[in-house]
Amino acid sequence: MxxxxxxxxxxxxxxxxxxxxxxxxxxxxxxxxxxxxxxxxxxxxxxxxxxxISIYSEEFNKSTPLSEIFTTMREKHGEKVDFDTKNASQDEFFTFFGEIMPDFDQERVYSSDIKKIIQWYNLLSTSMPELFEESKEEEPEVKEEAPKAKKKAKSKE
Known part of the structure; x- marks a missing residue:
């Protein structure tokens, strides 16, 4: 990404x-x-x-990049996250985000942060869909050569 x-x-x-x-x-x-x-x-x-930008993890001095969060959201929710960000409680935000990143630090990540991440994901998914296309690195194709038929040497008699 x-x-x-x-x-x-x-x-x-x-x-x-x-x-x-x-x-x-x-x-x-x-x-x-x-x-x-x-x-x-x-x-x-x-x-x-x-x-x-990265999200705090419960593990000391560890965080997860936003790109990984977006990738997981794409895998679990598709092109759009259908989550009511206006009427959801803090517990609902944390439960939702716990499915995306189970080890996020609930003391340092706020529900407002999760709301932004959901809104950003939906915006990027519609305005920059190429962002989520899997980058297919072209690997050089290795062709296995068929064993060459051995030519029988004609002996002169």
Whole structure:
């Protein structure tokens, strides 16, 4: 999921943004909400690239990258996660996310984080479906050669 390097979340703003081009004064981003609005984001804004985000695990100093979470969500829920993020309780969020990542740290991962992950997954699934296509590395084909028929040497008599 190298394409996550091009997608960012900006603190204080809803949704995700595609990084178009970095500049001296900041970063040019395009909203992924379907409007495609481009704007310059200041250097002072807190921009988090999705490739660098990971979820805390119960094991000390261990976390799971967001790309692995998205892959598991794709395997378990398909193209869209049907989960009512508006009316769900904290326990429902934790139960749902426990199916995706059983060892997440419930003290450091909040229900609001899980809500964002679900919303991001659904947004990326619709706006960047190529992100979830399995990268098929082309391996060189090794053809087994059929044993060559030995030619009988004709003896001169």
């Amino acid at each position: 190298e394409a996550l390097q091009e997608v960012a979340h900006i603190a204080g703003r809803p949704g995700l943004f595609r990084i178009i081009k970095p500049g001296r004064a900041g970063v040019i981003v395009e909203s992924m909400d379907g409007k495609g609005k481009r704007e310059m984001v200041s250097v002072n804004a807190k921009v988090s690239v999705l490739k660098d």
